[in-house]
Amino acid sequence: MENRIYKHLKKDILVEFRNRSAVNISFAFAGITTIAVSLASGGIRLDANIQSILFWIIIFFSGMSGLAHTFIREEEERTALFLAIHSIPEEVYISKLLFNLVFFIFIALVVSPLYIFFMHAIPVHFTHFCLTVLFGSIAIASVSTILGAIVSKAENRGTLFTVISFPLMLPVLWIAIMNTTASLEPGAAPGFQSILFLLAFSGVIISASYLSFKFIWME
Amino acid sequence: MKALRFIFYILLVVMMPVVFYMALVWVPPAMGLGDASRILYFHVPVAWSSVLAFLAAGYYSVRYLAKEDYRYELYAWNAAFTGLVYSTLTVVTGSIWAHISWNIWWNWDPRETSAVILLLIYIAYISLYSSLKERPGRGKISAVYLIIAAVVMPFLVFIIPRIYWSLHPDMIFNTKNKFDMESSMRITLFTSMGVFTLLYFFIINLMNRTAVLEKKIQEKIHDN
Amino acid sequence: MITEVIVSLCVIWAGIAFLIFRVDRRISSLERKINE
Numbered sequence: 001m002e003n004r005i006y007k008h009l010k011k012d013i014l015v016e017f018r019n020r021s022a023v024n025i026s027f028a029f030a031g032i033t034t035i036a037v038s039l040a041s042g043g044i045r046l047d048a049n050i051q052s053i054l055f056w057i058i059i060f061f062s063g064m065s066g067l068a069h070t071f072i073r074e075e076e077e078r079t080a081l082f083l084a085i086h087s088i089p090e091e092v093y094i095s096k097l098l099f100n101l102v103f104f105i106f107i108a109l110v111v112s113p114l115y116i117f118f119m120h121a122i123p124v125h126f127t128h129f130c131l132t133v134l135f136g137s138i139a140i141a142s143v144s145t146i147l148g149a150i151v152s153k154a155e156n157r158g159t160l161f162t163v164i165s166f167p168l169m170l171p172v173l174w175i176a177i178m179n180t181t182a183s184l185e186p187g188a189a190p191g192f193q194s195i196l197f198l199l200a201f202s203g204v205i206i207s208a209s210y211l212s213f214k215f216i217w218m219e
Numbered sequence: 220m221k222a223l224r225f226i227f228y229i230l231l232v233v234m235m236p237v238v239f240y241m242a243l244v245w246v247p248p249a250m251g252l253g254d255a256s257r258i259l260y261f262h263v264p265v266a267w268s269s270v271l272a273f274l275a276a277g278y279y280s281v282r283y284l285a286k287e288d289y290r291y292e293l294y295a296w297n298a299a300f301t302g303l304v305y306s307t308l309t310v311v312t313g314s315i316w317a318h319i320s321w322n323i324w325w326n327w328d329p330r331e332t333s334a335v336i337l338l339l340i341y342i343a344y345i346s347l348y349s350s351l352k353e354r355p356g357r358g359k360i361s362a363v364y365l366i367i368a369a370v371v372m373p374f375l376v377f378i379i380p381r382i383y384w385s386l387h388p389d390m391i392f393n394t395k396n397k398f399d400m401e402s403s404m405r406i407t408l409f410t411s412m413g414v415f416t417l418l419y420f421f422i423i424n425l426m427n428r429t430a431v432l433e434k435k436i437q438e439k440i441h442d443n
Numbered sequence: 444m445i446t447e448v449i450v451s452l453c454v455i456w457a458g459i460a461f462l463i464f465r466v467d468r469r470i471s472s473l474e475r476k477i478n479e
Contacts, residue, residue: 146367150360154350164347164364167339171374201374208370215284215359243448254445261455301462308458312451319447422462429469436476 001091008087008095012070013102023103026066030111033058038118051121052180056136056173058115062107063140068148068161070096075152089214097145097206104141108133121184128190129183135198136176142202143168146209149216172201231421234414241407249404255319260407262316264415266309266330269337271419272302276344277369280362292358293430294423295365296348301423303341309334333375340368 016023037054046054074080083092112133115121123129144165151161175194182190242260249256276298283291313331314324325331347364351357 143367143371146363150347150364153354153356153360154347155352156350160346160350164343167336167343168368168371170336171371197374201371204370204374205367208367212284212363212366216356216363255447257445257448258451261452265455304458304462308455311454315447315451315454418459422459422466425466426462429466429473433469433473436473440476 004087004091005095005098008091009098012095012099015073016070016099016103023066026062026069026103026107027110029065030058030062030107031114033061034111034114034118038115041119045120048121048181048184051119051184052177054119055111055115055121055180056177059108059111059133059137060140060169060173062111063104063144064162064165066103066107067100067141067144068151068157070099070145071148071152072157080152084217089217090210092217093145093149093210093213096149097142100141100145100148101138104137105134108137123180123183124186125183125190128195129180131192131195132176132179132183132198135195135202136172136179139172139176139198139202139205140169142205142209143172146205146213146216149213153216172198227417227421231414231417234410235418238407238411238414242411246403246407247401255316258312258316258319260411262309262312263408264412265305265312266334267412268415268419269302269305269309269334271416272298272305272423273337273340273369273372275423276302276365280365280369283358283362284366289358289434290427290431292362293434294427295358295362296345297423297426297430299341299344299348299365301419301426302337303345305419306334306338306341310338336375337372340372344368 037058071080074083116123144161147161147165147168151157151164154160175197179190179194238260242257246257246260248254249259276295279291279295279298282288283295310331313334317326317328317331318324344361344364348357348361351360354360
């Protein structure tokens with residue numbers, strides 16, 4: 001099974017990077033929104049609170065533009081049926097999840113340095129900042145994998161994806177924003193409970209979607 | 220069964236006016252809030268019903284995935300629709316109450332937040348369901364969405380108060396009100412919650428039966 | 444003070460009446476279908 005998951009993953013990465021448009025657009029979107037926000041704020045030094053809100057909003061919308069794409073591509077290129085016949089749903093789910101995780105961590109890696117550079121948001125507690133970004137990205141990617149699978153079966157995918165994913169991602173965004181604020185401000189280092197929360201959240205979501213994925217996929 | 224239903228109707232018809240009497244006349248107004256505190260006896264049961272609708276929708280979704288009986292799909296939709304209406308009512312009455320006691324319509328209190336999130340989940344579910352038109356897997360896909368939402372909900376409910384305390388440590392209205400409640404107030408609140416639960420089951424039952432009938436008649440017309 | 448209570452009661456009952464009217468409308472459309 002691991003071997004097949006690895007093959008699926010490799011295929012997904014190859015297809016996405018050969019096609020380029022989706023990946024490129026997501027990265028360009030992330031970069032451009034960061035620069036746009038920085039430009040609009042005109043070099044004013046914002047509060048840590050506002051900075052972390054803007055940061056996570058950028059990350060959220062960059063993810064929105066790219067994360068649902070892995071499943072939507074299968075539907076649009078009519079390869080979904082083939083994939084459904086050819087492999088068991090759990091394999092498909094895990095490989096797509098891994099793809100999304102890698103993709104989203106890449107997005108976060110692009111956005112965070114740009115943001116730190118352009119917005120002068122130098123994190124005081126650097127490890128804490130990195131861990132928040134990492135685990136926040138994992139949580140967002142794990143929610144949006146299952147929701148991407150759901151949305152790929154529907155019409156008006158782009159807008160619908162934002163509508164259905166926002167309420168479920170709100171706890172993640174909330175905690176991540178709080179945590180980033182704490183890591184940007186000088187003072188006592190924030191605790192690790194919230195990072196644990198993000199980890200628990202992604203674990204629960206991944207196991208629930210692992211169990212229910214076959215109901216969506218076998219339609 | 221018939222006797223049970225009769226008792227149910229009697230309870231609903233007799234107890235609803237009793238609740239009105241208790242909440243509007245019998246109970247003394249809460250300290251410091253005056254008569255406005257009487258909103259509580261209608262606002263909390265409505266909020267409770269919207270949570271009940273969420274539970275019902277999750278339950279029906281699980282049943283649907285397990286059994287694939289077309290009825291559970293309709294039931295889950297009905298539960299979500301009643302939930303949408305009830306959570307809208309919760310938000311509106313809650314903001315009226317917030318305006319009286321805090322002098323602000325909206326301040327993202329944890330209860331307000333969780334009510335709004337419930338509302339957003341219902342809206343998301345209904346728009347998902349309507350955009351899956353003509354798909355055979357409609358019921359299953361939206362059932363999975365409700366299950367994922369049900370998994371997320373405890374995180375919101377248990378974690379948001381924690382965030383809240385760290386942000387607004389001065390607003391201790393909620394806990395204070397909860398622990399200082401007099402016994403007459405508590406009795407009224409629980410009676411009201413019971414009666415509103417009965418009312419909720421009455422409405423959802425009505426909607427479910429109509430939906431099943433509608434489906435059956437449509438199939439009959441289709442066959443002829 | 445009591446005005447707000449009455450307003451919120453009106454809101455609640457409007458919502459519940461909306462649900463019941465919806466059922467009523469569906470039942471009348473069913474009746475029309477049966478009579479056809």
